[in-house]
Amino acid sequence: MHAYRTHTCAALRREDVGQTVRLSGWVHRVRDHGGVLFIDLRDHYGITQVIADGDSPAFKALEAVRAEWVIRIDGTVKARDADRVNDKIPTGEVEVYVRALEVLGAAEELPLPVFGEPDYPEETRLKYRFLDLRREKLHRTIMLRSGVIASIRRRMTELGFTEFQTPILTASSPEGARDFLVPSRLHPGKVYALPQAPQQFKQLCMVAGFDRYFQIAPCFRDEDPRADRSPGEFYQLDVEMSFVEQEDVFQAIEPVMRGVFEEFGGGRPVTQTFPRIPYAEALLKYGSDKPDLRNPIEMQVVSEHFAGSGFKIFASIVEKGGEVRAIPAPTGGSRAFCDRMNSWAQKEGLPGMGYIFWREEGGVAEGAGPLAKNIGPERTEALRAQLGLGAGDAAFFLAGNPKDFLDVAGRARNVIGAELGLTATDRFELCWIVDFPMYEWDDERKKIDFSHNPFSMPQGGLEALEKMAPLDILGYQYDVVCNGVELSSGAIRNHKPEIMMKAFEIAGYSREDVESRFGGMLNAFRYGAPPHGGIAPGVDRIVMLLAGAENIREVIMFPMNQRAEDLMMGAPSAPTNEQLRELGLRLVGK
Numbered sequence: 001m002h003a004y005r006t007h008t009c010a011a012l013r014r015e016d017v018g019q020t021v022r023l024s025g026w027v028h029r030v031r032d033h034g035g036v037l038f039i040d041l042r043d044h045y046g047i048t049q050v051i052a053d054g055d056s057p058a059f060k061a062l063e064a065v066r067a068e069w070v071i072r073i074d075g076t077v078k079a080r081d082a083d084r085v086n087d088k089i090p091t092g093e094v095e096v097y098v099r100a101l102e103v104l105g106a107a108e109e110l111p112l113p114v115f116g117e118p119d120y121p122e123e124t125r126l127k128y129r130f131l132d133l134r135r136e137k138l139h140r141t142i143m144l145r146s147g148v149i150a151s152i153r154r155r156m157t158e159l160g161f162t163e164f165q166t167p168i169l170t171a172s173s174p175e176g177a178r179d180f181l182v183p184s185r186l187h188p189g190k191v192y193a194l195p196q197a198p199q200q201f202k203q204l205c206m207v208a209g210f211d212r213y214f215q216i217a218p219c220f221r222d223e224d225p226r227a228d229r230s231p232g233e234f235y236q237l238d239v240e241m242s243f244v245e246q247e248d249v250f251q252a253i254e255p256v257m258r259g260v261f262e263e264f265g266g267g268r269p270v271t272q273t274f275p276r277i278p279y280a281e282a283l284l285k286y287g288s289d290k291p292d293l294r295n296p297i298e299m300q301v302v303s304e305h306f307a308g309s310g311f312k313i314f315a316s317i318v319e320k321g322g323e324v325r326a327i328p329a330p331t332g333g334s335r336a337f338c339d340r341m342n343s344w345a346q347k348e349g350l351p352g353m354g355y356i357f358w359r360e361e362g363g364v365a366e367g368a369g370p371l372a373k374n375i376g377p378e379r380t381e382a383l384r385a386q387l388g389l390g391a392g393d394a395a396f397f398l399a400g401n402p403k404d405f406l407d408v409a410g411r412a413r414n415v416i417g418a419e420l421g422l423t424a425t426d427r428f429e430l431c432w433i434v435d436f437p438m439y440e441w442d443d444e445r446k447k448i449d450f451s452h453n454p455f456s457m458p459q460g461g462l463e464a465l466e467k468m469a470p471l472d473i474l475g476y477q478y479d480v481v482c483n484g485v486e487l488s489s490g491a492i493r494n495h496k497p498e499i500m501m502k503a504f505e506i507a508g509y510s511r512e513d514v515e516s517r518f519g520g521m522l523n524a525f526r527y528g529a530p531p532h533g534g535i536a537p538g539v540d541r542i543v544m545l546l547a548g549a550e551n552i553r554e555v556i557m558f559p560m561n562q563r564a565e566d567l568m569m570g571a572p573s574a575p576t577n578e579q580l581r582e583l584g585l586r587l588v589g590k
Contacts, residue, residue, distance in 0.1 A: 004072055004104075010046025014093045016077045021096060023048060024072040024104065026134065027065050029115050037062050041073065044139075049086070049095040050075060058101040068114055068134070070105035073098045122553075127567040129558055142557050144264060145543045149216055151263055152237055152539075155256045161212040161239070166201035168218070173200060173517070178222035180232075188584035194220035197536060199455065200521045202240040203493055206532040207524045213240045216539065227551050228485060228541060231564035236488070240534035246476050246492055249533050250274070250432060257480065257487070257537065261428045264546045269427040274480070278435040283402070284325075287410025289436075292484030293429035295417035299409060302326045302397070305383050311374040314354070317399045324399040325409060328387045329416050332394040333357040337419070338369065341396060344415060348408050353396045358384060360391035371397065414484070428482055428545065435459075436477040439470040439506065450507050452477045456491035457533075458503060465502045480537060482545055490535025497525050 004024040012021065025043035032038075036053045039062070050073055052059045058073070065071060075096040086092030111127075112120045114134045125132040132138055153163070172179045172193040179193040195201075197219045205213045217238040225231040237256075241249060254274055261270040275293075282289050285298040303324045306314040314324050332338070338355040345353040356372045358365040367380035387395055396412065398405045417423035438458050440451035448470050456475040458464050464473050476492035494500045500522065504514045515522065543555040553559040560566050580586065 008045040009041055009043040009048045010090055012048055012077055012091050012094050012096070014079060017079045017094060019077045020074065021077055022072065022074050023050070023096065025070070026114075027067055027069045027071060030065065030067065032063075039065070041071070042134075046091060047089055048091045049080075050098050051078075051095050052098040056098055058098045061101045061103075062098060065101075065103065066107065068107040068110060068131075069103060070107075072102045072104055074100040123561065123567060126553075126559065126561050129568050133557065138554065141543070141547045141549065141555055144547055145539070145555055145557075148260055148264055148543055148546065149539060151260055152256065153216065155259055156214045156237070156239075159212070159252060159256070161214040162210065163215055164205060164210070164213055165215060166195070166198040166205075166217065168194060170195050170201070171520075180220045180222050183583040183585055185582050196221050197236070198238050200518070202238055202534060203455070203495075203521060203532065204524055206240055206242045207527070207529045211242045213534075214238060217536070225560075225562050225564065228544065230540060230552050230556055231560050231562075235539040236536040237539060238534070238536045239490075240532060242530040242532045244492070244531065244533050246434070246478060246533065249478075249490060249492075249535055250276075253480070253535055253537070257430060257482075257542075260542065261430070261482070261546065265428055271428065271430040275431045276434050277431055279433055279437065280435070282433050283406055287406050287408075287413055288484075289433050289479065290481050290484055290486045291410075291431070291433075292414060292417075292423065293431055294425070294427060294483055295414065295423040297328055297330075297413050297417050297422065299325050299327050299413060300387060302383060302386065305379045305386075306375065306399070309375040309379055311354070311371060314397070314399045322400050323402050324397055325402065325405075326383070326387055327353075327396045327398075327409060327413050327416060328389055329394040329396060329420060330389065330422065331392060331420050332416065333359060333392040334394075335369070338394055338396075341412070341416065341419075345408065345412065348411070350398075350405070350408055353398060353412065355394055355396045356380060356383065357394035358389060358391050365389075365391040430480060430482045433479040433481060434477075435474045436479075437471065438473040438475040438477075438503070441471065447508050448506060451475075453489065453491045454504065454507070455493050455500075457494045457499070462496075462499045462502060465499065465506060470506050476533070478535070480535070482542075485541055485545060487541050488535050488537035490533065492531070492533035495525055495529040495531060497522055500525070 001022055006022045009023055009025045023041055025041045028040040028042035028047060030037065030039050036051060037059065039050050040047050041050050052062045073096065075098040077094050078097050080093055080095055110131065112124050112131055114131060117135060117137055133142065169182060169192040173196065177196055179196065182192040182194065184190045184192060198215065198217050202213055215238045217236055218233055219236055220233050223231065239253065241252065258270055258272065279289055282291055287299060301323055303318045306324045307318045309315050318324060334357065338357055342352045342355065354371045356367045356369050358367055365384060367377065367384065372380045383395065389395060398409050436452045438451065438456065439448050442449045452475060456477045459474045459476055460468070478490050479486050480488045494503060501511060501514060540552050540555055544552050547555055549555050558568065565571065
């Protein structure tokens, strides 16, 4: 017999009744029923109930075990009585009568329980993550993550992609966040950088003649944590393809993304053909470049209905070149709901949101509320007709420079959709956001800067860079979004040195800057670079959506806390004086 087990704790069935078996695992729960001990024994695979009574040679030893002790038992498989069958677990028709016991690892008093799913302080859960990971829900989520990664690898390989590993110690590159720096012992005073993404290396793979690359790549960024962003490191499906246009990338990645959500989504519907939504249209309709398409609400420009109207605040804004946008709210036509949303807007820092709600009067939808009174019935009816609303519906209005209220408008759309039950909760809606602006105005530094990815090919190439206003130039850049979460950014790359030099020149970089910072890639491009493009969906966010998790730390095996600390291993930690001497460093406190 094997030293530890003949079966896992999920393997035994009714047909095994009468067998002598050996099981090993953790004591999940102990129940003493007056001289009969019932123990749920748990391993990675599942749970088996084991029992002992006073006739068992192991009874006295079994009385001493406690939750989370690791034990090995020998015993006989018995069928459970009909009234004790547990349909919730695969082994629920049998139990094992214990005849011998060995304690393999005793456990001290637990700092957090494993049985059940109580809400415990996150700091405790992260400090004792090895215990937290034993809990069923989190354990299942980590296994989901493993399954997703295995599925992605299989799908990418079947599509003709080859997996390569790119360097972890490299040079600093402007990816939009702070680098993690690693001091060099062999080159005092110099540092390596951990890659924010394998961007340059995957492009160099294309220059080197490898046609379809992918990697489940670790990326390192010294940025503040958020609910959907882990501090320090994350993983992405890194992809690059040669001799492709934007649509080729879409056709390659869509079936992978769709397939993963179908495979692990528990039967929930998944978008079959991802719509392509231009960036400007996304901001107009949804107030965000990460739209949640489960919500059917689309915002509209309604400035003409307020120009010269009796509502002087909006009329004045329109006269000065501002815009009025409406957020339709089907079924939201009550004063109570409108007032509630108005209060929400005030908490978000706005004076409020104008609104109109429609109620039936004599068989006709009639507008109500202060705003309707100010602009009159004719304009109110024109608004209703444009927005496609009727009795029992409402609309909310924001005015000014769109860039000043877009963020709040987008969040208001989400709140309205959720509050009114318009947003579906049982599906995955994916889309592409395309035609991102190549540049944006940096108010803080008072200069033009890249808005997305500096290595992207501008639409129109060199001619666009030389003849168009920078803020009007679009890039071959794209995001894939699911349920309001950005899963990935990608682009067709700028592979021509003269176009790259011009693109960086517009953003204020000198030729010397570009050569210094990107000399390796530029030099490669001078020796024959193919047109190429790629994308990098975030693995953590994909798993987060599939698991229905609210926080990204729930889908990472060993995450850091909100302060970028590893409480379990004690990182970051102070280096020793010897380590500092070897590196030629001295630490200076804040």
